[in-house]
Amino acid sequence: MSGASASTSVATTARQVxxxxxxxxxGFVILLAAGIAIAAVRSGAHHGRLDPRSxxxxxxxxxxxxxxxxxxxxxxxTTSKAAEAAAGPDTTLLIATPDLLTKKQQSSLHDATKRSxxxxxxxxxxxxxxxxxxxxVRAEQxxxxxxxxxxxxxxxxxxxxxxxxxxxRYASDLPRTTSCYxxxxxxxxxxxxxxxxxxxxxGAPDILYNDRLDExxxxxxxxxxxxxxxxxxWYLPSVSDSSAADSGDRSFFELxxxxxxxxxxxxxxxxxxxxxxxxxxxxxxxxxxxxVTIRASETVEGRARLYSKARARDRxxxxxxxxxxxxxxxxxxxxxxxxxxxxxxxxxxxxxxPDTSRDLRTLLFGPPPPDDTALITLADRLDALxxxxxxx
Numbered sequence: 304m305s306g307a308s309a310s311t312s313v314a315t316t317a318r319q320v321x322x323x324x325x326x327x328x329x330g331f332v333i334l335l336a337a338g339i340a341i342a343a344v345r346s347g348a349h350h351g352r353l354d355p356r357s358x359x360x361x362x363x364x365x366x367x368x369x370x371x372x373x374x375x376x377x378x379x380x381t382t383s384k385a386a387e388a389a390a391g392p393d394t395t396l397l398i399a400t401p402d403l404l405t406k407k408q409q410s411s412l413h414d415a416t417k418r419s420x421x422x423x424x425x426x427x428x429x430x431x432x433x434x435x436x437x438x439x440v441r442a443e444q445x446x447x448x449x450x451x452x453x454x455x456x457x458x459x460x461x462x463x464x465x466x467x468x469x470x471x472r473y474a475s476d477l478p479r480t481t482s483c484y485x486x487x488x489x490x491x492x493x494x495x496x497x498x499x500x501x502x503x504x505x506g507a508p509d510i511l512y513n514d515r516l517d518e519x520x521x522x523x524x525x526x527x528x529x530x531x532x533x534x535x536x537w538y539l540p541s542v543s544d545s546s547a548a549d550s551g552d553r554s555f556f557e558l559x560x561x562x563x564x565x566x567x568x569x570x571x572x573x574x575x576x577x578x579x580x581x582x583x584x585x586x587x588x589x590x591x592x593x594x595v596t597i598r599a600s601e602t603v604e605g606r607a608r609l610y611s612k613a614r615a616r617d618r619x620x621x622x623x624x625x626x627x628x629x630x631x632x633x634x635x636x637x638x639x640x641x642x643x644x645x646x647x648x649x650x651x652x653x654x655x656x657p658d659t660s661r662d663l664r665t666l667l668f669g670p671p672p673p674d675d676t677a678l679i680t681l682a683d684r685l686d687a688l689x690x691x692x693x694x695x
Contacts (some may be wrong), residue, residue: 327577327581330577353399353400353426353508353539358513361512362512363512363513363537366526367537369522370526370530370535373530375530375532375533377535378536378537379537380536380539383404384544387411390418390423391421392421393421393532393533393534394422395421395423395424395531395532395534396416396422397426397529397537398423398425398428398436398538399426399508399537400426400427400540401427401428401429401433401436402427402428402431403540410435413438417500420499421532422501422503422531423501424505424528425504425505426511427470427505428504429442429471430442433473439476440473440474440475440495442473443471443473445471446471446486447469450466450467450469451468451485452484453466454483454484455484456481457483457492458527459527460483463520463523464520465520466510466520468484468506468507468509469486469491469507469509470507470509471506471507472485472486473504475495477495479496481493491505503528509521616675616678620678621671623682624685627688628642628643628667629642629643631692632648635652635692645668649663649664649667652688652692655695656692663688666684666685667685667688
């Protein structure tokens with residue numbers, strides 16, 4: 304009996320746990336590997352971006368060295384305070400990523416450059432920054448072309464010719480402006496004169512990249528825009544800048560990097576797919592004819608595991624009692640139609656047993672067992688009753 308009980312145990316085995324969870328674990332591993340790969344690619348692509356010290360494809364070391372050959376010194380600063388202090392009449396201040404600055408930083412830089420009488424070059428400023436750094440200018444939709452013709456009177460643009468300036472386009476209500484490299488009637492390079500100083504809005508950073516500097520007139524345009532003064536201050540906004548701690552002008556969602564929004568969207572899709580994959584089917588189990596002949600023990604064990612997984616002890620006990628009553632009825636002379644009627648079956652079975660005090664009603668027609676142990680005990684007692692009736 305102990306061997307039979309062990310072979311038909313409904314307890315979950317380690318193999319079953321692995322079978323049920325391996326698909327979910329595989330999906331998690333694939334998702335994790337994809338996330339690491341994407342992070343590695345993104346980090347590699349943006350490492351040293353617009354940094355005049357970086358030799359990466361998206362770095363700007365080449366233009367810095369060409370400027371040095373022409374006697375223009377390049378100094379990198381990473382705080383807005385240092386950028387404000389460096390602004391002067393003999394200095395070009397390049398702001399690499401203006402949209403990363405807070406409103407307070409943008410206002411302070413605008414005031415400093417307005418007083419400096421030097422040149423300020425803004426690289427691809429969008430709507431978050433262009434209205435504060437250059438009041439009277441609006442950022443419009445980006446151009447659908449990369450390489451554009453100068454088509455303006457700005458000497459630097461005329462000498463450079465075609466260049467990869469296609470990016471954000473600008474609209475201006477200011478006087479003394481020169482619109483160059485237009486696309487759809489709007490410029491991607493805007494030159495604003497203000498007394499002794501000037502400001503240049505560059506719609507795309509491509510002409511400053513190492514791997515794009517030798518294409519078209521990119522090098523000529525970059526050198527002329529950055530080399531008009533003897534000193535170049537290259538401002539790369541940094542998270543270590545203490546002045547950026549004032550984020551009162553930004554909402555919580557504006558402080559979240561854009562990549563995390565896409566990651567959250569991907570994780571939401573993965574969660575929905577996992578829920579659909581692991582979700583239970585609606586409705587009861589449907590009985591189907593088995594297409595092949597298999598061992599009865601495998602069928603019994605498989606159905607037992609289904610009952611165990613669903614915690615359907617009431618259905619299991621009902622099936623056991625019904626099958627026992629069906630087999631007992633012909634043994635005690637009860638018609639098949641009356642096999643499940645207590646008033647017909649119980650007296651006939653009791654007459655075949657030497658011990659008439661046994662509670663056959665509870666055994667054959669009783670309530671469902673409260674736990675798995677009681678269910679196994681019920682199965683053993685039904686089996687013993689059937690054997691006793693057969694041998695009597």
